Amino acid sequence: MLQKLFADKHKQPYKGYFTITRVHPGDIVDQKFHDTAFGPLSVIDHAVMKKGLTIKMHEHMNDEILSYVYKGTSNHKDSSGLDTPIFPGKLMMMNAGSSFWHEEKVKNEDVEMLQIFVRPREADLEPRIQFHEKEVANRNWYVMVGPEDSQTPLYVRNNVYILDAHPKKGDVLDIPVYPELVPFLYVLDGEVAIDDVQLNPKEAVTDLDNPLPAITAIEDTTVVLFFVDMDAAMTMSGTISGNASN
Template identity: 70%
Template sequence: MLQKLSADNHRQPFKGPITITRIQPSDIYVEKKADSAFGPLSIIDHAVMKKGITIKMHEHVNDEILSYVWKGTMYHKDSRGLEEPVSPGKLMMMNAGYSFWHEEKVKNDQVEMLQIFVRPRETNLEPNIQFHSKAISNREWYLMVGPEDSNAPLHIRQNVYILDAHPKKGDVLEIPVYEGFQPFLYVLDGEIAINDLMIKKQEAVTDLEDPLPPITALTHTTVVLFFVDMNAPMSLDGTISGNKKKLV
């Protein structure tokens, strides 16, 4: 049975020059959960950062973080001295491990992006950072992130796959099946239909029993699709991902 997470479930822990809409994936359940997570998928922060903002150097521990910029350019700097712009089509995966420090800056246009927090399989792994460039207008599914033994361009230390697609109005997309993994589909922008169910920006959908049916784009749309091993072992020691307390 299809289950939808509506946008009116979300809270905004930060508002102003930096506005974060925090998507707690477990809110998709009919029966409310104390933990924010959907398996090891802990938090999706849908952030809007205005020109001139700097998020000063800060530490993450035991978080696996995908930065997915949809609009604008975010400038990354870390304690290793690496400086890299992250923009649409340029993906960044921080595998924080036992310690990773970084800074984010918006120099020019406003940035809209997702920061996706996943709980790693275990505590205090080696820190790492990865980048990957992809097309920004793929109408079919593109595999961005996968476990270390997968053929995904970015690796995560967890049994999670992350794909995206940018269907145009009227496009119909079949949802792939990853055996043993639960789908979680998030609409970053636009609107889709699954059967008679409409899912708009900042909303999500899953089916806990069956594969997801095909989606139809009702407008030009950007969607991010997760496949999650709901029984995967995970660390709860993450700076962000390990926090089980939900916003109420």
């Protein structure tokens, strides 16, 4: 059965020059007491950062963080010595592990982006950072992230895949199937229909038991698709990903 996560479910822990809409994927599950994560997929921060903003150097531990910039350019600086821009099509994965520090600056234009937090399989792994450049407007699915042995462009240290697509109005996209993994579809921008369910920005859909039907783009749309091992081993010690009350 299709289950929908509505946009009005989300909280905004930060507002102003740095506005975060914090999506807890586990809120899609209709039960009174549950982890706010969806397996090891813990948090999706849908962020808007205004020109001139600096998020000062700060530490993450045991968070796997995909930075997916949708609009604008954010300048990333970190404890490994890197100082580089990230922008639409340039993906960044911070595997924070035992400790990783980073800073973000918005110099020239407002930025809209997702920061996606995944719980690693265990605590205190080696900290690493990865980058990958991809097509900006792929109309069909592009596999961005997978487990370490998956040969995807970026890896996360758990059994999670992350894909994106930018279908145009009227496009119909079949949803792939990853055996034993559960799909979770998030609409970043635009509008799609899946069976009789309509999804607007910051809304999501899943089916815990069956593959998802095809989606139809009602307008030009950006969607991010996750496949998650709901029974994966994971650590709860992440700075953001491990804190279910965030």
